[in-house]
Amino acid sequence: MEHLQETTCEILVSSDIHGHIYPTDYRSAGECQLGLAKLATLIGRERLTHPELLLLDNGDLIQGTPLSTYFVKNKQGVHPTIEVLNRLGYDAAVPGNHEFNYGLSTLYQVVEDSQFPWLSAGITVKGAGNLRSGNLI
Numbered sequence: 001m002e003h004l005q006e007t008t009c010e011i012l013v014s015s016d017i018h019g020h021i022y023p024t025d026y027r028s029a030g031e032c033q034l035g036l037a038k039l040a041t042l043i044g045r046e047r048l049t050h051p052e053l054l055l056l057d058n059g060d061l062i063q064g065t066p067l068s069t070y071f072v073k074n075k076q077g078v079h080p081t082i083e084v085l086n087r088l089g090y091d092a093a094v095p096g097n098h099e100f101n102y103g104l105s106t107l108y109q110v111v112e113d114s115q116f117p118w119l120s121a122g123i124t125v126k127g128a129g130n131l132r133s134g135n136l137i
């Protein structure tokens with residue numbers, strides 16, 4: 001008889017980043033408690049004690065700041081939030097409803113530029129069946 005081995009898996013999840021990299025409050029020109037830069041510190045701290053942690057983003061990543069809008073309008077290089085998630089070593093992301101704000105071509109480009117898989121279920125494209133592009137599964 002096989003013995004079951006108990007194990008622990010640490011999962012760290014970000015959500016609703018909405019294009020915030022720096023803790024900039026665009027409405028009041030002040031600082032706020034948002035952004036991937038602040039998360040980078042927390043992620044680094046967690047990896048010290050849990051080096052194998054699973055790092056996920058739960059969606060609403062690429063839309064929500066003037067920086068995001070500027071990027072999408074000008075399409076120069078990799079979307080800034082994807083560049084940061086790549087550098088932080090995210091393991092996977094899930095598309096939120098706002099990932100669709102700029103259209104499928106932007107979403108497909110974001111998925112292609114990601115160095116991690118995008119996970120989804122139940123998303124269909126009218127006339128094309130399940131949404132599949134790059135590593136979006």
Ligand SMILES: [Zn+2]
Nearest residue numbers: 016018060096
């Ligand atoms: Zn949101």
